[in-house]
Amino acid sequence: MAGGTAILRGVARVVPAWPLRALGRPVAFHFHGVERQIDDSRIQLNHHSRDAFYRIAKKLKSDFDVLPLAALPDVLKNPARHRRAAFLMSDDGYRNTLTNAADILDGLGLPWTLFVSTHHIDTGELNPFTAARLFFYFAQPGAHIIPHIGTVILGDGKSREKTARRTIRKFRMLDIRRAREAVDGMTVVVPEERLIGLKARFASERFLNWAQVAELAKRGVAIGAHAHHHWPMHAKRPARELIEEAQTAKARIEHQIGACSAFAYPFGNTADISREAWHAVRDAGYAHGFTTLAGSLDGGANAWLLPRYALQAEDGRLGALAPMLRAANPRLAYWQRRVA
Numbered sequence: 001m002a003g004g005t006a007i008l009r010g011v012a013r014v015v016p017a018w019p020l021r022a023l024g025r026p027v028a029f030h031f032h033g034v035e036r037q038i039d040d041s042r043i044q045l046n047h048h049s050r051d052a053f054y055r056i057a058k059k060l061k062s063d064f065d066v067l068p069l070a071a072l073p074d075v076l077k078n079p080a081r082h083r084r085a086a087f088l089m090s091d092d093g094y095r096n097t098l099t100n101a102a103d104i105l106d107g108l109g110l111p112w113t114l115f116v117s118t119h120h121i122d123t124g125e126l127n128p129f130t131a132a133r134l135f136f137y138f139a140q141p142g143a144h145i146i147p148h149i150g151t152v153i154l155g156d157g158k159s160r161e162k163t164a165r166r167t168i169r170k171f172r173m174l175d176i177r178r179a180r181e182a183v184d185g186m187t188v189v190v191p192e193e194r195l196i197g198l199k200a201r202f203a204s205e206r207f208l209n210w211a212q213v214a215e216l217a218k219r220g221v222a223i224g225a226h227a228h229h230h231w232p233m234h235a236k237r238p239a240r241e242l243i244e245e246a247q248t249a250k251a252r253i254e255h256q257i258g259a260c261s262a263f264a265y266p267f268g269n270t271a272d273i274s275r276e277a278w279h280a281v282r283d284a285g286y287a288h289g290f291t292t293l294a295g296s297l298d299g300g301a302n303a304w305l306l307p308r309y310a311l312q313a314e315d316g317r318l319g320a321l322a323p324m325l326r327a328a329n330p331r332l333a334y335w336q337r338r339v340a
C-alpha cells in the first residue's frame with residue numbers, strides 16, 4: 001500500500017485541491033515526534049523538524065475541520081456529512097511532543113490524540129528500534145553475535161545501511177522476549193560511555209513520563225494506547241502476548257490518566273497486525289483501533305482496523321491528497337477481510 005500512497009502524493013503535487021473537495025471524506029493523520037532540528041535522520045527518522053511541522057499544522061488548520069477524538073463515533077456514522085473532517089494523532093510518546101508539538105498545536109487551536117507505549121512511559125527505555133540503530137551505526141566495525149539474529153558484520157559507510165535494513169527485517173519478526181534479548185546483545189557491544197553520549201546526543205528519542213502525559217491530558221490531549229511494548233503485533237507473536245499488550249496498556253493509562261478508548265498498532269502495516277492482534281484490541285474494550293494503512297475513514301470498515309495517513313517530513317498538499325485517499329479503500333477493505 002505504501003507504493004500506492006506515494007503515487008497519490010505525486011498526483012496531489014500537480015492537481016489543485018478545489019475540484020476534489022466534493023470527493024472528500026474524513027481522514028486520520030498521524031506523526032511521531034517534533035524536534036527543533038533533525039541532526040541525523042538515520043536515528044531521528046520518527047521526527048519532524050519544528051519548522052516543517054508548523055507549516056503542516058497551519059495547512060491542517062486552513063484546509064480541514066480538525067476534530068477531537070470524541071467526535072469520531074459521530075463522524076463514522078455518516079462520513080459523507082463530514083467531508084472536511086480530520087483527526088490528528090501522534091504515536092509513541094516522545095518527550096518532544098510536550099515541548100514542541102503541543103505548543104504548536106495549542107497555538108493553532110488544533111485538537112489531537114497521543115498514543116503511548118506504556119512500558120516506555122513506565123521505564124524510559126529506548127524504543128527497541130532506536131537501540132538497534134545505535135548499534136548498527138555506532139558500534140565498532142567487525143563481526144558481532146546477536147542473540148536470535150546471528151552474526152552481524154558491521155563494515156564502514158553505506159554497507160551499514162544495507163546491513164541495518166536487512167537485519168531489522170529479521171529483528172522485527174521476533175516475539176517480544178527474543179527481541180529484548182537481541183536488543184540487550186546489541187547494547188552491550190557499544191561501550192557504556194559512548195552509549196551515554198549517544199543518548200544525550202539523540203535526546204529526541206527520550207519518552208515522556210506519566211506526569212508529563214498527565215500534563216498533556218490536562219491541556220485537552222486525548223490519550224490512547226500504542227500497546228504496552230513498542231513492538232509489532234504480528235502473527236509470530238503468541239496470542240497471550242498480544243492480549244497482554246492490549247490489556248496492560250489500557251490498564252496503565254486508565255490507572256494513571258483516565259478512560260482510554262482508542263488503540264494504535266505499533267508500526268501498523270499489514271505484516272504488523274494479525275487476526276489475534278485486532279481481536280485482542282477489541283476484546284480489551286477499545287472502541288477503535290488504528291493502523292498506518294492509507295485510506296479515508298468509513299463507517300462500514302472494521303472499527304479496530306481503521307486507516308491513518310502518515311504525515312511526511314514535508315507535506316504541503318494535504319488538501320489535494322486527502323480526498324484521493326479514498327482510492328486506497330478497496331485495498332484496505334480487501335486486507336481487512338483477509339485478516340478477519
